[in-house]
Amino acid sequence: MMGLLFILSGICCEQDVKAPEFTKWEFARERIGHKVIVDGEMLNRVGADMADVKLTAIYYDGNRELRRSKTAKIAKVADKGRASFTLEADNVPNFTRYELYVEYGPTTRLYVGDEKSPSPTLKKAAPAALTLISTKDALPKSFPGDVVLTLAVRNDGGNEADEPTAVLGFKVRGEERLVRVLLDRSIAAGTEDTFDVTVPGMDAYTAYEARLTYLSSEGPRVPDPAGNPKEVVVRNLRMIRLVDGSGRITGSCKNGVDQPVGDVVVTFQIGKTDVPWTMPGTLAPGELRPFEFYVADCPSFEGGGGYDIKFNTVPKAAPAAFVPPASAKKVGTKSIETRQVKLPPPPGKTVNADPEMNVKNLNKGEYAVGIRGLMVVTGDYGKNNKYTGDVYLLRLVFIDDEGKPMKPTPTINATIYNKDQPYEKIQRIVEKQQWGADASKINSSTVASNTIACDKKSGELWVALVRTETPVFDPRADMTLVIPDIGIWSWKGLSGKFEAAPRPPDRK
16 A cells, blocks of 8 residues: 655755854943943753853953953853843953853853954864773673673764664674664763663674764654644654765554554655665554664765655554664763864963064064053033043053163153144153052042053053043054153054054164
């Protein structure tokens, strides 16, 4: 008897990386303290509950870390659930990009964003890399009997290996007998797991081999037939390909006929190829029986998938003898070094760790000064609606003749412009004690037009240049900086980002 034919057109989809997704990501910057706040919401798409989630944002100017946020913690997020969070980072200069690290269990995911694409985008990690570290078999007292193989499996790649599967080949009476067994839902990156695999009723063998494979891509989903058709049908059909080129087909056969059926042959359409499978035994009326079988060489999913069924009615149901399948149990796990993304440690307290401090163009024995941009402390409207003014602070770095950071006492003279119009001439004389002032304490209530302080994290010296009278101001500057007994530096037409790479003095 011919059964129903079910076809779904389409192509396969490569295995989706199971990572959290951000459904809300809104930046806000406080005028006082230059605090950057992110109001966000995370959707759990990893396929299981997430616990002890940690989120940390790092803000960069190019490749130089400026600030990192306080780590936000979420106790638990249910599978497919959402959780809100807030990230806060104090005293953040203008940044060009950021990185977001999401840690949960042994996994760390890296997301990136910049001025053009502010929402976090998942950065692709290195693929999974499964290695079979060791195998050991324990024989039964007599054959046929249950054989137990202990497998140590390592994933030192950058992503979890989904549906890891052991492929065991036993040499029985001169022929290979293959046994495949699903080890676990997944093996996380950076772990080494140990499994006991039980193969029941195994005949005597003279040798065995073991190898590993895992999920590569998933075929098109074939929908279950609607209602309760008076036919033999397949429900919950799933077709996948593994990285070794084999395929696994799973589902359940349902007998919707009022009589027992046998000789059930299901022909699966995988892309443009037919793959037949014969169900052992018979099905009683209304019986639903799960199945699993492997295709040694899985065809391409391109072109869609589906199935058709042929069967015969029989006078009496006679199910096939039950053969217990091989099974696996995890008995141990440990962390290992991996290519997985990790939250980088905070930069060193000295600016020597800063790549900008290692100036390749400097000759040995030369001093250097560089400009890293402007910080703007915005003003407020006070009594009589008068604006208190914005204060612009220049960020300077100093390098001694050994390439190390130094804390000199320079004198700075500058002409400040608003666009092309001269606005003010200023002089700032840096004194030794001003290197002890903390730049992180600068805000609209503490800043002055002559404030000088040190950013202790980056080693920069922040020097206030001007306080404006209105909130609309386009700063430019011509500036000279003198370090006694060392040299004189001059810059003309500073504008925009106010950035200049560290360089030796113009004259000594």
